[in-house]
Amino acid sequence: MLTAKDAEFYRENGYVTVPGIIPPEMVEDLRGAADAAIARMNAHKVETNKLWGGEWLSKDERGAQVVDAIHDPHFHDAAFFRLVAHRPFIDALVALLGPNVQLHHSKLLAKPAAKGGGFPMHQDYPYFPHERHTMLACSIYLDDADEENGCIRVVPGTHKLGPMACDPGGYYLPPKDYPVAEGVPCNSKAGDAVIFNYLTVHGSEPNRSPRPRRNILIQARDPEDLPTNEHHQSRGQGMMLAGINPIPVPARWDEKKPAAAKA
Numbered sequence: 001m002l003t004a005k006d007a008e009f010y011r012e013n014g015y016v017t018v019p020g021i022i023p024p025e026m027v028e029d030l031r032g033a034a035d036a037a038i039a040r041m042n043a044h045k046v047e048t049n050k051l052w053g054g055e056w057l058s059k060d061e062r063g064a065q066v067v068d069a070i071h072d073p074h075f076h077d078a079a080f081f082r083l084v085a086h087r088p089f090i091d092a093l094v095a096l097l098g099p100n101v102q103l104h105h106s107k108l109l110a111k112p113a114a115k116g117g118g119f120p121m122h123q124d125y126p127y128f129p130h131e132r133h134t135m136l137a138c139s140i141y142l143d144d145a146d147e148e149n150g151c152i153r154v155v156p157g158t159h160k161l162g163p164m165a166c167d168p169g170g171y172y173l174p175p176k177d178y179p180v181a182e183g184v185p186c187n188s189k190a191g192d193a194v195i196f197n198y199l200t201v202h203g204s205e206p207n208r209s210p211r212p213r214r215n216i217l218i219q220a221r222d223p224e225d226l227p228t229n230e231h232h233q234s235r236g237q238g239m240m241l242a243g244i245n246p247i248p249v250p251a252r253w254d255e256k257k258p259a260a261a262k263a
Contacts, residue, residue, distance in 0.1 A: 001088065002095040010096055014159030014200035017186055018092050021140060021193040022083065031142050033079035034108050034214050038068050040076075054170030056120040065117030065206055068110040072236050073216070080106070083216060089138065089193070090242050093220050096195065097134055100243035102223040104128065104135065105234035110214045111150050116207030118150055121178035124198035124219070125163050126171040128232040133159075134222040135198040142214040146187045149209040152194050153183025155201040162199065173201065180205050223247060 002018060010016040022030075041048050050069035051062065074080040083089065084103065093101045111117065124137060145151035155178070158164075167174045180203045186194045196202055198219070207213050223238075223245045238249070 002092050007095050010195065010197075013156040015154045015156065015186070015194060015196035015202075016096075017188060018193040018195060019189070020191050021088050021092060022086060022191045024191060026083070026086070027142055027191045029079050030083060030216065031214065033077040034073075034110060034142060034216075037070055037073060037076040037108065038110060041070060051117045052119060052170065052172070054120070054167070054172060056167070056169065056172060056175045064115060066112055066115050067117040067119075068108075068112070070108040072106055072234050073108040074106060074236060080108070080216065083140070084218060084239075084241060089140070089218075092193065092195065093136075093138065094242050096136060097220065097222050098243075100223050100245065101220050101241045102245065103236055103239040103241055104219040104221055105232070105237055106219070107217045108214070109217055110212065111207040113149075113207060113210050113212050116150055116213055118180060118206040119203045120167075120170075120172035120175055121153075121155070121180055121183065121201050121203040122166075122172040123158075123164060123201055126166060128198075128219075129163070129228045130198075130221060130225045131228060132222065132225040133197070133199055134225040136195055136220060137198060138193050138195045138218045138220065140193045140216045140218070141188050141190055142216065143190050143212055144188070145213055145215070147185045147205070148207075149211050149213040150204045150207040151188065151213070152186045152196075152202055152204050153180055154186060154194075154196055155183055158201040159197040159199040164201070172203075178203075
């Protein structure tokens, strides 16, 4: 459970770690669901390797790394829906966002043992910019995560800098200026969560260990914080995780939404 002190740490540093946000039995259930979902996708010839593009990796490095990813996994297995409805998870988001919390999207990410790929330092902002920057990510580990198997690394306080210039090669920061190894490692146990603002600079190194590193990433926002473009859409987008949506909801998810009321 997040305390007032934890919420203050988040506001000051742009991230916070939440121990034991899901219990061991849910962790085990989600591990099985994650592995099975990836296996089903691959059995149906759907590519799950979503290693980032760009020039931050050499051709040889890219060929040696894999990151399995599935967007909106709650459409693949009910275990993931139970996660987004899990009370301690929702309570943590309410403590940071207020009483109204809206789902933006979710992802399953899996770094296989010994070859799991990393992510360059970046902000999530360029992918789905919003007016008030309430968007946050909750990364829930399904495995113990440390520096050896590629845990999340953050640069505390960077959420206060606003949107930053990306490398010409993609939506990430210049690797020479923001090396992943210099980020603060968020070492955590299976069942723990790392929550960070979408402006907080973060990334991760490859998984060089004999252990997998799987996590579920859930992005959420205040429903009155409207996107400045509609580039990123998902089937689960707009579902209320807590409270109400003060803005009238269109009859269809892809219709234009009315503007938020101005104070």
